[in-house]
Amino acid sequence: MGAALVARYLLRRSLGWLFMIVVATNVTYFLANFFLDPRANYLQLRPPRTPEQISRSLAQYNLGRDIPLLDRWWHWFSDIVVHWNWGYSPVGESVNSQISFRVGVSAQLMLGSLILSTLIGIGLAVYTAARQYRFADRFYQGLSIITLNVPVVVASLAVVLLAITFNQSVGSTWLFVAGAQSPTVTGFWPLLADRVRHLILPTISLTVITYAGYHLLQRSLLLDNINSDYVRLARAKGLTRQAAIRRHGLRTSLIPVATTVAFAIPALFTGAVITETIFAWQGMGQYFYQTISKNDIHGAVAVAAFGALMTAISAILADIAVVALDPRVRVS
């Protein structure tokens, strides 16, 4: 299998995904136009605006209802293709600047919890698979079944409640419940420390709800492999049981878990809606919530496009991971 073949395969897959993203984004544009009406935002304003005033102010952001939908669509679509401009919210904020700022904020939150939950999940799986049906295995499995199924809202709010209790017992606000950083802190090290203190709680609540999936999946895969010939051979060569499981059993059973982790990335970016809302974290998830509740058509469509792009990237990443980890797979 030559590198050129892999490149061609990836190119073909990418083109297919690109097509899907373009179609999905355009469909979302029409759906959003159908379900969201930015005029509603102006109705509560005082002094009240006349319908003409409202349509005039919306028209400058390409949201005017009296312009035919297809014209608006063409304007919106050509602006993206030609200028990479994703439009404006009903009050004139640029979608581009919102997204570029929020992706970074979400990434901070996402990376930490992704790494932590993967490590904890796989680590626990190796530990419990080696002790199948003993107390430790049953205990951690029970724990994982509970944390996997606790609703996100409940888990996040419980973390908030615990943190507030902790802060009260310490006597100062050591753990921050809201936001990504304090506005008054300056200097590199104080800023870093401040950010970490803001990160702790949302990272914990995201990790708690995601690690269990990796634990349970990896455990059952490991158990399928643990009695296979090559693990027994490794034991016969003189490796300890732990080392044989880690080096030989784990390696082959990592593949499906790697795929799952890759596919979890888009879910974390746009799926952390509730976590970001609860912890007042100005990331993509919160943007998603805001765009819909504020009738921001262009923003909502951009979030959808971003979500679709993340799905595509993780699907391709998952393909690469499988090829890299599994010597039996040939690209076709």
Add this chain to the structure above:
Amino acid sequence: MTTNLPPLQPTVGHLDTAPSLTEERVVHRGQRLSRRRLYTRRFLRNRGAVAGLVILALLILFAIAGPMLASYTYTDVDFTNLTSAPSSQHWFGTNGTGNDTFAQTTHGLQRSMIIGVVVSALTTVIAAFVGAAAAYLGGTAEKAILGIVHFLLVVPSFLLLALISQKAGGDWKVLILVLTAIGWVYGARVVWSLATSLREREYVQAARFMGVSSLRIVLRHLIPNIGSLLIVSFTLGVVATVQAETGLSYLGFGVKQPDVSLGSLLGDGAATITSAPWLFYFPATMLTLLTVSMALIGDGLRDALDPMSYSVGRA
């Protein structure tokens, strides 16, 4: 070739004796179990699953009997008790507008359960039919169905859910429709991948050559053979639906005032989590018990129905 064919005209006597033969065998072996008894035995051996079943039964009882026991309905407002802690008058306390939290929790639990069960049942049926039909029909039909499925997987479903149910104005019946319309996609993909291996089996081929219609083959030969998967995915689908409904209602995109679900109750309770924690504790406990018990039952069913699984002992 000809020797392998069964006799063209089975005699009447043959048909009569056949059932009695099998009956005899069952009686002789003694310990041979009917399939249902085997599954029940395997399920009951799993302590977690039994605990889940008991919790679920209690929750259902609570959701049905609770509103009868309470002296308030979920819309009643008690102006003399605003945000008061649990007491003998208001067992679970009241919220800021004076609604009785006990009445609201039982009603919300009912709402969440109905939405979860109905949506999961509908999505399982649709997923089974669409997935199996795509696999059986093959060719252009299969390509078209898979194209739609893959496309819907790319579209951020939570966004669509929020968009549509935002417009629906908090009606739970519309929420059921929307959750169903979006929820069947992944299941259909799974069913399709399983059914593609089934369609090559001899009994499917035999049925086809006998002239059985496509619809009948899908309904009578393909779907029953992935039945155990469907039962498990139904229970786990309830968990997923309840989670999705809670998330939507929490954000204010799902069930809305004056109706309540556990998610919208949590949304109300979140703001006052330190000053009035009972508004969080009671709905959160019910919700967690509901999802965890369903998940335990689903796991138990999977182990009981899976012939390869020995995690609950043999037989």
